[in-house]
Amino acid sequence: MMRLPPFTYLAPRTLGDAATALAEHGRDAMVVAGGTDLYPNMKRLQFEPKVLVGLRGIRDLRGVRGSAREGLTIGAGTTLSAVAGHPEIAARYPALATAAGLVSSPQLRNMGTLGGNVCVDTRCNYYNQSHEWRKAVGFCMKKDGDICLVAPASPRCWAVSSSDTAPVLWSLGARVRLVAASGERTVEVSALYQDDGIAYLAKQPGEILTEILLPPADGWKSAYLKLRRRGSFDFPVLGVAVALRLEGARVGEARIVLGAVASTPRPADVAAAALVGERLTPELIARVADLAAGPSKPLDNTDFTHPYRKKMTRVFVARALRALAGLDGSGRPVEEVA
Amino acid sequence: MKTRISLTVNGETHEVLVPVHKTLLEVLREDLGLTGTKHGCELGECGTCTVLADGEPVLSCLALPVELAGCEITTVEGMARGGRLHPLQQAFAELGAAQCGYCTPGILLTAQALLADRPTPTRQEVKAALAGNLCRCTGYTKILDAVELAALRMTGGSRVGDRR
Amino acid sequence: MSAERTQGGSSAGSARAIDGGRFGRGAEPPSERKHEFSVVGRPLPKIDAWTKVTGETKYADDLVLPRMAHGKLLRSPHGHALIKRIDAARARALPGVYAAVTGADLPRVKFGILPVSQDEEVLCTEKVRMVGDAVAAVAAVDEETAERACRLIDVEYEPLPALMSIEESLAHPEIRIHEYGDGPNVHKSVALQFGDVEAAFAKADLVREDVFYYEGNTHLPMEQHAAVAHAGPDGKLTLWSSTQTPHYVHRVLAKALDMPAAHVRVVATPVGGGFGGKTDPFAHEIVACHLSRLTGRPVKIALTREEVFYAHRGRHPVLMWLKTGFTRQGDITGCHIKTWLDGGAYGSYGVASTFYTGVINPVTYKMPVYKFEGARVFTNKPPCGPKRGHGTPQPRFALEVQIDKAAEQLGLDPADMRRRIAAEPFTKTANHLTVTTTGLVECIDRVVEASGWRAKWRGWRFRAPASPAQPVLGEASEGAPEGGARRSEAPSEKKRGVGLACSAYLTGAGTAIYWNDMPHSGVLLRADRSGAVTILCGATDIGQGSDSILAYLPAEVLGIAPKDVHVHPADTSLTPVDLGSYSSRVTLMCGMAAIQAAERLKTVIAKAVAGKLEVGPGELVFRDGKVGAPEEWDKAVTFARAVELAEAMHGVLAFPGSYAPPKRAGKYKGGGVGPSPCYSYTACVVELTVDEETGEVELHDVWIAHDVGRALNPLLVEGQTEGSVYMGIGEALMEGQVFRKGVHKQPSMLDYKSPTTLEMPEVHTILVETDDPEGPFGAKEAGQGPLLPVPPAIANAIYHAVGVRCDEVPIAPEMILKGLERRRQGKAARVGPEKIPVFKFKEPLVVESAFGQPAEAIAVRPFQS
Numbered sequence A: 001m002m003r004l005p006p007f008t009y010l011a012p013r014t015l016g017d018a019a020t021a022l023a024e025h026g027r028d029a030m031v032v033a034g035g036t037d038l039y040p041n042m043k044r045l046q047f048e049p050k051v052l053v054g055l056r057g058i059r060d061l062r063g064v065r066g067s068a069r070e071g072l073t074i075g076a077g078t079t080l081s082a083v084a085g086h087p088e089i090a091a092r093y094p095a096l097a098t099a100a101g102l103v104s105s106p107q108l109r110n111m112g113t114l115g116g117n118v119c120v121d122t123r124c125n126y127y128n129q130s131h132e133w134r135k136a137v138g139f140c141m142k143k144d145g146d147i148c149l150v151a152p153a154s155p156r157c158w159a160v161s162s163s164d165t166a167p168v169l170w171s172l173g174a175r176v177r178l179v180a181a182s183g184e185r186t187v188e189v190s191a192l193y194q195d196d197g198i199a200y201l202a203k204q205p206g207e208i209l210t211e212i213l214l215p216p217a218d219g220w221k222s223a224y225l226k227l228r229r230r231g232s233f234d235f236p237v238l239g240v241a242v243a244l245r246l247e248g249a250r251v252g253e254a255r256i257v258l259g260a261v262a263s264t265p266r267p268a269d270v271a272a273a274a275l276v277g278e279r280l281t282p283e284l285i286a287r288v289a290d291l292a293a294g295p296s297k298p299l300d301n302t303d304f305t306h307p308y309r310k311k312m313t314r315v316f317v318a319r320a321l322r323a324l325a326g327l328d329g330s331g332r333p334v335e336e337v338a
Numbered sequence B: 001m002k003t004r005i006s007l008t009v010n011g012e013t014h015e016v017l018v019p020v021h022k023t024l025l026e027v028l029r030e031d032l033g034l035t036g037t038k039h040g041c042e043l044g045e046c047g048t049c050t051v052l053a054d055g056e057p058v059l060s061c062l063a064l065p066v067e068l069a070g071c072e073i074t075t076v077e078g079m080a081r082g083g084r085l086h087p088l089q090q091a092f093a094e095l096g097a098a099q100c101g102y103c104t105p106g107i108l109l110t111a112q113a114l115l116a117d118r119p120t121p122t123r124q125e126v127k128a129a130l131a132g133n134l135c136r137c138t139g140y141t142k143i144l145d146a147v148e149l150a151a152l153r154m155t156g157g158s159r160v161g162d163r164r
Numbered sequence C: 001m002s003a004e005r006t007q008g009g010s011s012a013g014s015a016r017a018i019d020g021g022r023f024g025r026g027a028e029p030p031s032e033r034k035h036e037f038s039v040v041g042r043p044l045p046k047i048d049a050w051t052k053v054t055g056e057t058k059y060a061d062d063l064v065l066p067r068m069a070h071g072k073l074l075r076s077p078h079g080h081a082l083i084k085r086i087d088a089a090r091a092r093a094l095p096g097v098y099a100a101v102t103g104a105d106l107p108r109v110k111f112g113i114l115p116v117s118q119d120e121e122v123l124c125t126e127k128v129r130m131v132g133d134a135v136a137a138v139a140a141v142d143e144e145t146a147e148r149a150c151r152l153i154d155v156e157y158e159p160l161p162a163l164m165s166i167e168e169s170l171a172h173p174e175i176r177i178h179e180y181g182d183g184p185n186v187h188k189s190v191a192l193q194f195g196d197v198e199a200a201f202a203k204a205d206l207v208r209e210d211v212f213y214y215e216g217n218t219h220l221p222m223e224q225h226a227a228v229a230h231a232g233p234d235g236k237l238t239l240w241s242s243t244q245t246p247h248y249v250h251r252v253l254a255k256a257l258d259m260p261a262a263h264v265r266v267v268a269t270p271v272g273g274g275f276g277g278k279t280d281p282f283a284h285e286i287v288a289c290h291l292s293r294l295t296g297r298p299v300k301i302a303l304t305r306e307e308v309f310y311a312h313r314g315r316h317p318v319l320m321w322l323k324t325g326f327t328r329q330g331d332i333t334g335c336h337i338k339t340w341l342d343g344g345a346y347g348s349y350g351v352a353s354t355f356y357t358g359v360i361n362p363v364t365y366k367m368p369v370y371k372f373e374g375a376r377v378f379t380n381k382p383p384c385g386p387k388r389g390h391g392t393p394q395p396r397f398a399l400e401v402q403i404d405k406a407a408e409q410l411g412l413d414p415a416d417m418r419r420r421i422a423a424e425p426f427t428k429t430a431n432h433l434t435v436t437t438t439g440l441v442e443c444i445d446r447v448v449e450a451s452g453w454r455a456k457w458r459g460w461r462f463r464a465p466a467s468p469a470q471p472v473l474g475e476a477s478e479g480a481p482e483g484g485a486r487r488s489e490a491p492s493e494k495k496r497g498v499g500l501a502c503s504a505y506l507t508g509a510g511t512a513i514y515w516n517d518m519p520h521s522g523v524l525l526r527a528d529r530s531g532a533v534t535i536l537c538g539a540t541d542i543g544q545g546s547d548s549i550l551a552y553l554p555a556e557v558l559g560i561a562p563k564d565v566h567v568h569p570a571d572t573s574l575t576p577v578d579l580g581s582y583s584s585r586v587t588l589m590c591g592m593a594a595i596q597a598a599e600r601l602k603t604v605i606a607k608a609v610a611g612k613l614e615v616g617p618g619e620l621v622f623r624d625g626k627v628g629a630p631e632e633w634d635k636a637v638t639f640a641r642a643v644e645l646a647e648a649m650h651g652v653l654a655f656p657g658s659y660a661p662p663k664r665a666g667k668y669k670g671g672g673v674g675p676s677p678c679y680s681y682t683a684c685v686v687e688l689t690v691d692e693e694t695g696e697v698e699l700h701d702v703w704i705a706h707d708v709g710r711a712l713n714p715l716l717v718e719g720q721t722e723g724s725v726y727m728g729i730g731e732a733l734m735e736g737q738v739f740r741k742g743v744h745k746q747p748s749m750l751d752y753k754s755p756t757t758l759e760m761p762e763v764h765t766i767l768v769e770t771d772d773p774e775g776p777f778g779a780k781e782a783g784q785g786p787l788l789p790v791p792p793a794i795a796n797a798i799y800h801a802v803g804v805r806c807d808e809v810p811i812a813p814e815m816i817l818k819g820l821e822r823r824r825q826g827k828a829a830r831v832g833p834e835k836i837p838v839f840k841f842k843e844p845l846v847v848e849s850a851f852g853q854p855a856e857a858i859a860v861r862p863f864q865s
């Protein structure tokens, strides 16, 4: 049986206590929320923290506040099931409800949190393996080694950002609140990530993500499409998040963010810009989809071949746009598009 | 280092002295002798170890008992009440929904949570609810049939008589 | 007895019909039977269902013994290396460690499941041949300590080049994985010819040559292998293990531990899924025993999921070249197949697997002339072995896809073509196998009818533009595609298609794994004064329900309830040998043995009761828990009373039953693999949608008709069929045991893709009954055969939907897109292997074809009376 390595578990009741505990134990400590990402990684000895600071006991981290009109605030400890099933999120930020509802399996969504999903470790099929396996193939720089097995000539790690909600939150213009013993700050989700498989979060280890702040939903439509082998369990190997604000029949503002094709969610800004001021015609959609595929640069370290994931970027962007334009009719099942 | 933890399982409260890094799966099986909870990966990838925490299906291989203090845990051993099988257990037995039986406890509990939430689910809803439980034997067909049969009986339908 | 088919009230259409009494009740019993069946044919719960749904069933890892230690194996990180030095001293020094051992501490013997391939070491001493080979082991106070101790064992390796494919192994004869075999890195090479294939091709109107590839895949039972060993102070050893073959494990333990077999007991615990993956004896079983002897404690070793991928013995990757001649009407004139199997690092069942890629092919259709050449090649990967369908799904895929191609060229409906060429009952095949009953034609008719095949196949058909490279027969006469039916012109990117395929599979291998004249299955039946009957049998229940069959059949014979039968399975000290749960042999073989024992008991009881009631024993009927004469049923005695009368007359009532298959092996070298008492037949239609933009395949419905001879319990047969469909779907669309940089690419439940509820279509199971004279109450197998037609039916449906020929599984979306792209470029829309290895098979053994010869209805069997 795969077992956890030993650690000390702290169960603070307040955010302050948690931040203090983190500061106190420094590099030895890690935060754990649902544990659905961290515990498997620990069992494979990818992380061996001496101290775990559990966030479950902190009531303030749970729940959804505010309204779509003023903007919603979602506690980082809210489970993915709760996010997916929240009526206002489902109605007004449908891409987020969709993405949360497509994470892994029902059981994992009951345990995993939105905060954990935002912070979820990057993945690579040379990395998410047991200690023995990694030893057999040669350790990589993300843990115990010093090269990247996907791109051996590269100085950096190419593990893949594999969160379903991250590209969506980015496309929605969400911000996150980070709290540390030394103080707190609020940053754009777009500023939370960096394109490095190891240092994928622009966050200090002592900072706890406490809330996800969604801007007012008025006028916005959103969609999320996910590519994976099976309808359950599997991480995205491509995620397409599109958010549009329509002004009449024309696009007022647009964001397209791609998930799981780099070490960070990757915005397709050129493509999004091409939408602004235009009507969503099939021709425009085709052109924008082509443009959006540009920033999609997957490597061979997930399920499916990387040329396929690249190719599907265009198809999925087009389908998401068609769905938002009401041009569906031949796209993915409607439940996955909102 | 061991920690004293109080766990409520199937309505009984147990005080256990275990290392804090032992998962609920390990504590149930190795400390409480409740081996009805099975495991197929211990990494959250198969659903075999599913138990209910306050009625919600969770994976015992990724849950720590310290995190569940105060929760009501239900394992397969807690499904039958006073010697009477849960209608799901009855239906699974009657329809041959358990072949090797190894995935069965996890699936029964997941289904129990579904029926508590949605007493008359559609087949698609049953499929969606059980999408996190792998079974290698049955092709799921008889499992879906059995959940539907149990739902029917629990809501007063009587398509098939008791065949035990 | 004739080959007349009884159409038992099969569950026409939906397998979701859950009303009782669909089967058996409506079936006309053969005239010699006095009454309707009371147990056979009824959808009863399995006898172990109740413990399974309550979590009470104790699987191997659920066992805990006092003072039990936990063992762990240290495995090689190298695919191919010499072991220079192993030092376990640091491990031994770790607190909590009871013992740490290497191969040097064990008897220097090699073992293996087949006598001809004794090539495995319990713990490798000189050389490792794959990542995952065990080199040392530890027993400790708990699993964590054992694992930590393993990491303290120092092993010095001298790496050798690892050969990771058939091509590499053949290209490097200078690097030898094993020293034995039929050539450098060739484990086994077979060549058999029945009749003159070249002459047969010359007679054909159409000759097709195709190359196919079937990727390897694994069983992935939900239960990870586990074993608990206990060496007692009396010097005797007991092993509880999650195994499908306790008898073979028993033999190997004695050999590998150098102990008298008489002092070894093996108990198979209920198996949490096997599918062939727990059919070999494994290092962890032997090591647990050895560690227990060393420490004087019970020792448990439970494999992790990753280790299960290394234990493997799953589906061989097979590359196939297939050449078949067809007449204009669709008849096969002759067939020639070459197969190359990637065997992995050890022999396992590989010799049998190699034969099975060839010898079962002629059973499905009339194939007057046949030639088979096969070679199994060693590579530095986990060894392949038997997985559901053992060696036959791969060539079945090739044959059924090729027939689909031929049907198109000949302008024939693939269902009609197959119906026409279906094997004849009670005849011999070219390679001297005896076909008894066959329900194939009925199976085809039933799935064609249930699926609405005719309308869908005609209406939806995709017609590829004729490729100039291939002659298209019949196309001219058929003319252009039906007007407007080409859905490639429809606006949607989702295209629907249907595909059909058929198959046949053996009901138990006709020969044992080691040559002997003893029964293949035996039972001991004991009647108790309480009225209960106890049956002891070596068979192992792996979920298929063999324990229940052992209760149903004596209950049927003795007129008692299955609940009155206690079943004690799979304990080598208590139960007569049954060879194991493999090759679909259990229901037939232990079933026949159980019936024989029950009949013997019945005879004795009848004699005693006849004396008491003063009637002739022949007049007595056993029914409803009573024994009596039908005319004077009020005087009938209870079964318990009948037992007392019999015991008073006869002494202890304990009767053996033995079964060995009829000796029908072809009289040529190699003729021992393939014969079976009877063969099951299956036909399958798949309906699916292909998304032309993404290449994704969505399955909607599978109609599958299976000739099971007789459904002893329709629920169990349906369950086996549905499970087979599931596994076939996984193999066709997503499962693959793939390697990269010398290691298994995805040894986890997340990355090895097993379909979930969301990938599973509705399965409509139709059971066809042929009442085979060889089977218990006419039953044939159901556990493996129904898998076979599923992958080719899917490939054929994909072609039907979008015109892309996938000559390789698993069929990934990328492959379909590639095929579509090729079509756009004006090339043949085919994806699959492009070339075959450079390999010279040995001269074939030429034997005359026995095709079409009449076969005896019932061959004489050993132990028959």
Ligand SMILES: Cc1cc2nc3c(=O)[nH]c(=O)nc-3n(C[C@H](O)[C@H](O)[C@H](O)COP(=O)(O)OP(=O)(O)OC[C@H]3O[C@@H](n4cnc5c(N)ncnc54)[C@H](O)[C@@H]3O)c2cc1C
Binding pocket: A030, A031, A032, A033, A034, A035, A036, A037, A038, A039, A040, A055, A076, A077, A080, A102, A103, A104, A105, A108, A111, A112, A113, A114, A115, A116, A117, A118, A119, A120, A121, A162, A163, A164, A165, A207, A208, A209, A210, A233, A234, A235, A236, B043, B044, B045, C750
């Ligand atoms: C089989 C399997 C399949 C999965 N499939 C998917 C999938 O399809 N899509 C997907 O997106 N994810 C998937 N996951 C990953 C994971 O389950 C989810 O991302 C989940 O949302 C993580 O949340 P958690 O609360 O469990 O995180 P945890 O495991 O508790 O934490 C994850 C990481 O985030 C950090 N962290 C957590 N909360 C905070 C916080 N508030 N502040 C600062 N740091 C924090 C932790 O230190 C840790 O490094 C899968 C996991 C498994 C095991």
Ligand code: FES
Binding pocket: B038, B039, B040, B041, B042, B043, B044, B045, B046, B047, B048, B049, B050, B059, B060, B061, B062
């Ligand atoms: S054991 Fe597989 S999910 Fe827990």
Ligand code: FES
Binding pocket: B097, B098, B099, B100, B101, B102, B103, B104, B134, B135, B136, B137, B138, C222, C272, C273, C543
């Ligand atoms: S019944 Fe065997 S895994 Fe589900």
